[in-house]
Amino acid sequence: MADYKLSPFAPDTFPHLPPIKGFAMATAEAGVRYKGRTDLWVLRAEAGTALAGVFTKNLCPGAPVDWSRKALGAETDGPCLVIVNSGTANVFGGQKSRDAVIQTAKGAADVFGVDAETIQLASTGVIGVPLEASKLVDKFPEINKNLRADGWQDAAKAIMTTDTHAKGATAAAEIKGTKVTINGIAKGSGMIAPDMGTMLAYIATDAAISKVALQSMLSELVETSFNAITVDSDTSTSDTLLLLASGQAGNAVCEDANEPCLTGFKQALNAVMKDLALQIVKDGEGLTKFVTVHVSGAASDKSAKKVAMSIANSPLVKTAIAGQDANWGRIVMAVGKAGEPAERDKLSIWMGPHLLAERGEAAPDYTEAQGAAYMKEAEIDIRVDLGLGDGEAEVYSCDLTHGYIDINADYRS
Amino acid sequence: MADYKLSPFAPDTFPHLPPIKGFAMATAEAGVRYKGRTDLWVLRAEAGTALAGVFTKNLCPGAPVDWSRKALGAETDGPCLVIVNSGTANVFGGQKSRDAVIQTAKGAADVFGVDAETIQLASTGVIGVPLEASKLVDKFPEINKNLRADGWQDAAKAIMTTDTHAKGATAAAEIKGTKVTINGIAKGSGMIAPDMGTMLAYIATDAAISKVALQSMLSELVETSFNAITVDSDTSTSDTLLLLASGQAGNAVCEDANEPCLTGFKQALNAVMKDLALQIVKDGEGLTKFVTVHVSGAASDKSAKKVAMSIANSPLVKTAIAGQDANWGRIVMAVGKAGEPAERDKLSIWMGPHLLAERGEAAPDYTEAQGAAYMKEAEIDIRVDLGLGDGEAEVYSCDLTHGYIDINADYRS
Structure with missing residues (x-):
């Protein structure tokens, strides 16, 4: 892994993620591919934890994704485990990849005392190189000894690949008068695209919430967070988003995701998911600018999102x-190529506070000098109104620079 | 317009395009945007010429595209005219763009003695700047005086924007024993994408062919030529492909496109279209390599093309x-993200002569050294077999380099 220039949007410090009841973790240097850094993270959740997950929609998913999708449906009365390595994605390694997954899960089951079939596995890194499972399995005893409650920042570091900084977020909420906490970490910088389950993101809470309600909230909120970001339109084979709820906050359980008692929790969960998703796109490979695209006046929300x-x-x-x-002309082009209902002569386009074009032509009061001054900003807001209906969507992206070419013409070589 | 580095695939010389009976043309320096070069081309086709055309599918097309789509359906007994300018695309200029189109057509009708409603207009260049029609109209008398039969190379030059060289092709065929000739010119380098009617391409022949047969052949052959190339996935608002047949070769007319008497002509037309399409992608903005992607074993031809x-x-x-x-791992990713039927463990991937991966994993005999040596070539062949059905497709692309960023971060400024 090369040294990448820190994203201009990197936070000054990693946020303080407090320990969450029911979870312990540790990292190790397994030497999968990188030298002199951690590349393995194990999260142990105590018995009674509910899991929800979203995985990549890429039709050539990695062996770990196949495994974890199945594991999400498995029931267990015992503790459960999440194991993530960086360095290789363990994708397209044929039988070797599938064997590595089984070997990792069985090795972990022995050491940590959990059911192998319930373990969540994820690998991230280069595609086409099977994982050497023994490198992970050899480290499990050490990790089991080191398990502790406050390792979130170390975890975020261990799962990085081309990321230029570790990504974490935290929020608190109340459920029926009981305080609950939500922590999340994520990784991702390239191969970030729409219609996905995200790169890798792990969110844990001590809230007591039914598995059904958990999955329902996750699936809903992913659409406006991780599924609303794009760096390069390329959808990873390994995208995984997991949400784990230990229930140890001791709140009274709300069974249904739409109960008012979950409103505060859902807002806090949304804040964590949105924060992590924006951290990923703001660490987009080679970016110099963060871009928000807001489309309104579309035939439907779905149509607005496609145009955006x-x-x-x-x-x-x-x-x-x-x-x-x-260059609003290129925005017109991109609206038109989306294949969604659009009428050139009803289109209006803003950049930041400036109305550039309305009803199909340049706005009379707009000057190129206004646009040139605004485009020097680091965060660019593009707003497009199609003038057709009530559909609306907002997505997040970044610019395409020499840095992206450098990273992706060199990565792996 | 900046000076762009010549494409490494630029031909040494422009091919010899012979005069074709029934066509005359001239170019001029109208000063629409560029200085010290021609930017206006007028082609005059004598009475009796049949026209076929394909236009952009972008839903925010330019005013000239709206006009020309309508003009294609207009009937005339007189000569017909094609007028193309570079410098501005005359797109998204609202009423000003529409007025410019009408003014150009009326001005030309007066000078050249044709029906305004039948004139084919095209503009290419920056989006959002209305055309000053008077700049063109003022040049029409000069152009009318200069009309000549052998101006194809000058025409190809006048319609260039970010192209690094002029693009032309020619072929001959026999129809029922009579020799006919086909000439074509094209322009295009960026904003080149699938699902289009191409950038700008004009093909002329002296063959006598019915309008219906002409359109049928054009629509069929565009799918494997202009609609099978991509530089940057961005679909232009101005794409236009016109085919004009003067009939002056004097061949007996074949009414139906599928008659055996048109087999030779269709092959020659296909050769010209493919040649021009490949010249466009081989002049892709900033490219260093030309890439052919061949997908077989797909569920259908349509599915194969989407994956490709x-x-x-x-x-x-x-x-x-x-x-x-x-990096065949990224090819696996791209197969999977296409959303078409694909099974990771049936996938095989070749680069040039080398089998890199088969049935979902690295091929046993493949070495990285083989791949590294092959990737030094200027023309890269990627072959993917999905192992599912008989669907097959071939598309043409180029690499993404610092040069693309340079051109598109600077163009217009």
Whole structure:
């Protein structure tokens, strides 16, 4: 792994993620691919933890994704385990990849005393290199000895690949008068695209929530957080988002995700998910600018999101932003190529506070000098109104720069 | 317009395009945007010429596209005219763009003695700047005086924008024993994407062919030529492909496109279209490598083309090629993200003569040294077999380099 220039949006410090009742963790240097850094993280959740998950929609998923999707459905009365390594994605390694997954799960089951079939496995890194499971299994006794409650920052570091910084978020909420905490970590910088379950993100809470309610909230909130970001339109084979609820806060359980008693929790969960998702796109490979694309006036919300993603993924829009060019012509092009209902002569386009174009032509009061000044900002807001209906969506992206080419023409070599 | 580095695939010389009976043309320096070069081309086709055309599927097309789509359906007994300018695309200029189109057509009708409603107009260049029609109209008398039969190379030059060289092709065929000739020119380098009617391409022949047969052949052949290339996945608002047949070769007319008497003509037309399409992608913005992606074993031809385009458009695949990295893991990713039927463990991948992966894992005899040596080539062949059915498709693309970023972060500024 090369040394990448720190993202201009990297936070000054990693946020303080407090210990959460019911969870313990540790990391290790397993030497899967990287030298002199941790690359293995194990999270142990005590018996009674409810799990919810979302996985990549890529049709060539990794062996760990196949395994974990199945494991999510397995029932257990005992503790459960999440094991993540960086360095290789263990994807497209054929039988070797599948064997590595089984070997890892069985090795962990022996050491940590859990059912192998319930273990959540994830691998992230280069595609096409099978995981040497023994490298992980050899480290499990050490990790089992080191398990502790406050290792979130170390965990976030161990799962990084081309990330330029560790990503974490935390929030608190009340459920029926009981305080609960939500911690999350994530990794991701390239191969970040729409229609996914995200890169890797793990969220833990001590709240007591039914598995059904948990999954329902996760699936709903993923659409406006992890599924609303794009770095390069490429959907990873390993995307995984897990939400674990230990129940040890001792709150009274709300069975249904739509009960008012879960409103505060859902808001806090949304804050953590959105924070992590934005940290990923703000660490997009080679970025210099963070871009928010808001589309309104579309035929439907779904249609608005497609148009917004067409803008957010357009190489010509992204390079114009890198060049600090308020090139709204390319936005018109991206609206039109999305294939969704759009009428050129009803279109209006803003960048930040400036109305650039309305009803199909340049706005009379707009000057290129206004656009040029605005495009120097680090955070660019693009707003498009299609003038057709009530559909609305917001997605998050970054510019396309020489840095992206450097990283991806060199990575793996 | 900046000076762009000549494409490494630029031909040494422009091919010899012979005069074609029934067509005359001239170019001029109208000063629409560029200085010291021609930017206006007028092609005059004599009475009796049949026209066929394909236009952009972008839903925010330019005013010239709206006009020309309508003009294609208009009937005339007189000569017909094609007018193309570079410098501005005359797109998204609202009423000003629409007025410019009408003014251009009326001005030309007066000078050249044709029906305004039948004139084919096209503009290419920056989006959002209305055309000053008077700049074109003022040049029409000069152009009318200069009309000549052998101006194809000058025409190809006048319609260039970010192209690094002029693009032309020619072929001959026989129809019922009579020799006919086909000439074509095209322009395009960026904003080149699937599902289009191409950038700008004009093909002329002296063959006598019915309008219906002409359109049928054009629509069929565009799928495997102009609609099978991609530079950056961005679909232009101005794409236009026109085919004009003057009938002056004097061949006996074949009414139906599928008659055996048109087999030779269709092959020659296909050769010209494919040649021009490949010249466009081989002049892709900033490219260093030309990439052919062949997908077989898909559920259908349509499915194969979607998978091939997913590979050809993936920024991660394109940057890997720029970095001379035989990164087949990214090809697996691109197959999976296409959303078409695919099974990881049936997938095989070749680069040039080398089988890199088969049935879901690295091929036993493949070495990284083989891949590294092959990736130094200027023309890269990627073959993927999905192992599912008989569907097959081939598409053409290029790598994604620093040059693309340079051109598109700077263009317009």
